[in-house]
Amino acid sequence: MNKHAAILVALSLSACNDEVVDPLVTATGTTTVPPPPDGTGGAPVDPGPRVRDVYLRNPFGGPPDNLLADGDFELSITRNSTGQYGWRRYTQAGQKPLRNETGGLCKSGLRCARVNSGDVLYGTGAAAPDEAKHHASIWVKALEAPKNADSPCELAEAFVIHCSNFDVLDQLDAATLPDESGWCQFQKEVESSKVAICMYLQIGEVDVLVDNAVMLPAPSRDTASPPPSPAPPTIVRPAVRQRMAWLRDLLRRTRRFGAPSSSSPEALERED
Amino acid sequence: MNEGFRQLALASAICAALLPSAATAGEFDDRGIYLPDTSAIVFESFDIAPTHYLPADADLECNVEHYELLSDQGDALDGTSYLHVQTPENCPERLPFTIPSAKGSYRVKLWIRHGSADARLAVSYPDDVLPSLVARMAPTGRATSDGWIELASNELPVDGTQNPIFYLRFSDFASEDGVDLDAIEITPMGEYREQPTCSGASDPVCGADAICYGGQCRLGGLNVPPLPGDDIRDEMVDALELKLDIFFGGRKTRLLDLPVALETLTSIRGAQTAWQFWNGFARSIRELHDWHTRANGSITEGAVAGRLNACFIEGDADLSHAAWPQDPAYKDILVSHVGQGDTAGLNAGDRLVEVDGKHPIQWARELISIDWGYHVASDDTSFADFAEDLGGPYWAGGGEILKYATTFSVIRCDAISGTCSGTVETIDVSDMTVEGGGYDVVCDNRPSYHLDTSAPMTTAPGQEHYVFNTFFQGKVTQTTDEEKIFGMVFDTLYGGGDDNGYVNKTIRDAVINWKANARGVILDHRAGNGGTIDAPEYMTQLVRPQEIAAAMLAPIDIARWDGPETPGQGIAAFNRSKADQGYTIGSPDHDPNLPVALVLHREGSASDFLPHGMKGAPKVRLFGPGPSAGGFSTFIQFVYWGGISFQFASGDTITKNGDPLIGHGTVPDVIIDQKQSDLMVGVDTIHEAALAWVRSELKP
Numbered sequence: 001m002n003k004h005a006a007i008l009v010a011l012s013l014s015a016c017n018d019e020v021v022d023p024l025v026t027a028t029g030t031t032t033v034p035p036p037p038d039g040t041g042g043a044p045v046d047p048g049p050r051v052r053d054v055y056l057r058n059p060f061g062g063p064p065d066n067l068l069a070d071g072d073f074e075l076s077i078t079r080n081s082t083g084q085y086g087w088r089r090y091t092q093a094g095q096k097p098l099r100n101e102t103g104g105l106c107k108s109g110l111r112c113a114r115v116n117s118g119d120v121l122y123g124t125g126a127a128a129p130d131e132a133k134h135h136a137s138i139w140v141k142a143l144e145a146p147k148n149a150d151s152p153c154e155l156a157e158a159f160v161i162h163c164s165n166f167d168v169l170d171q172l173d174a175a176t177l178p179d180e181s182g183w184c185q186f187q188k189e190v191e192s193s194k195v196a197i198c199m200y201l202q203i204g205e206v207d208v209l210v211d212n213a214v215m216l217p218a219p220s221r222d223t224a225s226p227p228p229s230p231a232p233p234t235i236v237r238p239a240v241r242q243r244m245a246w247l248r249d250l251l252r253r254t255r256r257f258g259a260p261s262s263s264s265p266e267a268l269e270r271e272d
Numbered sequence: 273m274n275e276g277f278r279q280l281a282l283a284s285a286i287c288a289a290l291l292p293s294a295a296t297a298g299e300f301d302d303r304g305i306y307l308p309d310t311s312a313i314v315f316e317s318f319d320i321a322p323t324h325y326l327p328a329d330a331d332l333e334c335n336v337e338h339y340e341l342l343s344d345q346g347d348a349l350d351g352t353s354y355l356h357v358q359t360p361e362n363c364p365e366r367l368p369f370t371i372p373s374a375k376g377s378y379r380v381k382l383w384i385r386h387g388s389a390d391a392r393l394a395v396s397y398p399d400d401v402l403p404s405l406v407a408r409m410a411p412t413g414r415a416t417s418d419g420w421i422e423l424a425s426n427e428l429p430v431d432g433t434q435n436p437i438f439y440l441r442f443s444d445f446a447s448e449d450g451v452d453l454d455a456i457e458i459t460p461m462g463e464y465r466e467q468p469t470c471s472g473a474s475d476p477v478c479g480a481d482a483i484c485y486g487g488q489c490r491l492g493g494l495n496v497p498p499l500p501g502d503d504i505r506d507e508m509v510d511a512l513e514l515k516l517d518i519f520f521g522g523r524k525t526r527l528l529d530l531p532v533a534l535e536t537l538t539s540i541r542g543a544q545t546a547w548q549f550w551n552g553f554a555r556s557i558r559e560l561h562d563w564h565t566r567a568n569g570s571i572t573e574g575a576v577a578g579r580l581n582a583c584f585i586e587g588d589a590d591l592s593h594a595a596w597p598q599d600p601a602y603k604d605i606l607v608s609h610v611g612q613g614d615t616a617g618l619n620a621g622d623r624l625v626e627v628d629g630k631h632p633i634q635w636a637r638e639l640i641s642i643d644w645g646y647h648v649a650s651d652d653t654s655f656a657d658f659a660e661d662l663g664g665p666y667w668a669g670g671g672e673i674l675k676y677a678t679t680f681s682v683i684r685c686d687a688i689s690g691t692c693s694g695t696v697e698t699i700d701v702s703d704m705t706v707e708g709g710g711y712d713v714v715c716d717n718r719p720s721y722h723l724d725t726s727a728p729m730t731t732a733p734g735q736e737h738y739v740f741n742t743f744f745q746g747k748v749t750q751t752t753d754e755e756k757i758f759g760m761v762f763d764t765l766y767g768g769g770d771d772n773g774y775v776n777k778t779i780r781d782a783v784i785n786w787k788a789n790a791r792g793v794i795l796d797h798r799a800g801n802g803g804t805i806d807a808p809e810y811m812t813q814l815v816r817p818q819e820i821a822a823a824m825l826a827p828i829d830i831a832r833w834d835g836p837e838t839p840g841q842g843i844a845a846f847n848r849s850k851a852d853q854g855y856t857i858g859s860p861d862h863d864p865n866l867p868v869a870l871v872l873h874r875e876g877s878a879s880d881f882l883p884h885g886m887k888g889a890p891k892v893r894l895f896g897p898g899p900s901a902g903g904f905s906t907f908i909q910f911v912y913w914g915g916i917s918f919q920f921a922s923g924d925t926i927t928k929n930g931d932p933l934i935g936h937g938t939v940p941d942v943i944i945d946q947k948q949s950d951l952m953v954g955v956d957t958i959h960e961a962a963l964a965w966v967r968s969e970l971k972p
Contacts, residue, residue: 055417064513164852165852253806
């Protein structure tokens, strides 16, 4: 059966109805279902199962005051160029373009990163003003069965680091379980910094989606309460530390102090 | 008409017959079922595999269908089938559509999933009876829970009476193994518009939301994403504003330029058209007034008809001030050198006095409102970039006169008599004949080269001035073997962190050679394109003891940081970061007795760092007409959809004395202009001054 036979009915019943069908909502991904159309003229008709939700999302991602340059993975996706984007992907062979998933398959925005096991993601950021602490968070979703079924969110190791020397400020805590859509949140309150801070994500043993990385100034602590005891130093696995050192040196050596590109990285030949 | 469209048309007819108003375009019902736009002239739902189209001039290897029809899939956006597309990099897929045989204007919407796509609506005509046109596509913001996102173009005018080929050009990227495509919907939008020829950037013949580029009107809307809907426009502007506010710039550019850009960004919240919105955004990026900062779009892609095969530089028109006085704000603009063919009869030493009735630099600066190729130094007093871009080929970033001017006015000079005309000649760009042939000369601010290729181990650029990423070096012309004056011509400093790569090894080897064998060195870096910090660090090892000269706090350390307000704060920042981000110059093994002249004209970023690191060394002298660009930072890049990308500078460089450097180019020790009287007889004023100084300081 041709699929448009089905929508003819819909066009007759819905498209011809002058009520605007507009179940759009913004950003959060929740969907407002409009009230059923009036004027059906009789007993309620079972409309059938819901097929999909529809969202309206900011193509630049959010939140706008994110201290990560492209936390939502919307502006780092290129055809094949490897530049100084907000997010950069590294394999053992060096920087590679990011691949992406789309729409509601992502945690937020229109695009998210699709990353292979063993890869590293490096996210450019800035420290919060006024020596404020940071609330750092990132979401990861397994694309295949996690290796450790008892720890389904053991998908990556996420760190907040000093961009310049890769000193680790903290490692984000992984959620115990994924949320209802399979996403695992990694988050932590991270100390203040006087130099730029970045996010470093070492992907584990399965391919994953990564999205909605956020770093915001943490709410200031109540001054009446006693200061927290100093956090113990973060233990970083030797293999991860070695990889960090490699990337730190690579970034230092290749940081661009050069002329801007005169064309878009997406530019192909002009076909007109 | 395909089956899908037939049924859609039938549905539309039912609506039109039964009800006074039809459904809104391309919506979803409350179950999430897609309801095609009832006004669509094409709705491709991929019930059957589509037709594949390949232009006659396309690579025959692309004449393969790079898609497959996937049916009986419960998650098609529309119905039960969709197209899965996976294209090789240089073989975009093309899907043709039939449209009415009348003049019209159309937009396209479609949905993709599982990756990204370069999607364009295109029209071309048999025998090129009309210009081909392309409309880029970008997201509307609509997305579905099963992964579909909507892309749309702005309106594309089509003359259906001319038997056009009307098609979707589509290629996937950033996908695991191709992307899904469904529900292509082409609807009438706007009115047909001609694409007339034109003259000058603001020729009204092009109409609203269009520019005149290279004598041809270009519709702005074809080259930018759709106007963001009211529901998300403020969110999008907020995101752009805060990205700039948090990450952009160093002290000078944040205090002086960022507020201007943010004001422009605010204004686009009320944009009425896609071009107003996106060109306003791009203008705000240009208003950041930074050497590293620009917005890219397809409006400036493609060839420009004609050629002005001549290069211009700032200088001193010492032979023609009687005929045309010097401008109080800007230096004179002179012809530096010319190519072969299509030179408009210009010769070295001729003077460009006006473009469209304004001083050439003033004219170039005013292009900020429409020129997506606008490139400006961070230092407010440096205009060398503008002068360099006036002439030369568009493919090398030049050709501004050819792209945007109606007329330009010159004073011609005669090398034999040694005089210049007392009258000004105005040339209409559209009257310039194009003979073709010869070679395109590149503008590198060097009237000539001074490397003696008859000497052993000496190389020099050719008459085309194609220096680009090559180093040329050897014995300097008109010097004796006993003087042992060596020279180097280079534009790139992209060492890329590879000590043994071409750039760094060339510099390191040259430093060793010069320390052992030279009595004087002339470094010609007059088109300094920057690179990475290692290359200038290596070069400075020739001339001075080792020290950390500055700390490169880039990208920006702290969100919204305007930089150190006092030298004390600056020194604290320097001390905090010098170990990890230091600009380390010099070497214990430098040669304190070797005179080194660094010849400058237009240089930025790592090419700012080079003169900064050389200046002040005991046997170094910098020669040039003015400050370097002051681009003392790195940058962050962002890539959007529809050919839009942008990058902006982030961070600053703080000297050991606590001074922020962004926007403050390195000033030569000897400020010297090219003289008209020299250029017209083949003398390179700046080089001659450098050579004279080196001769006076030869190493014993």
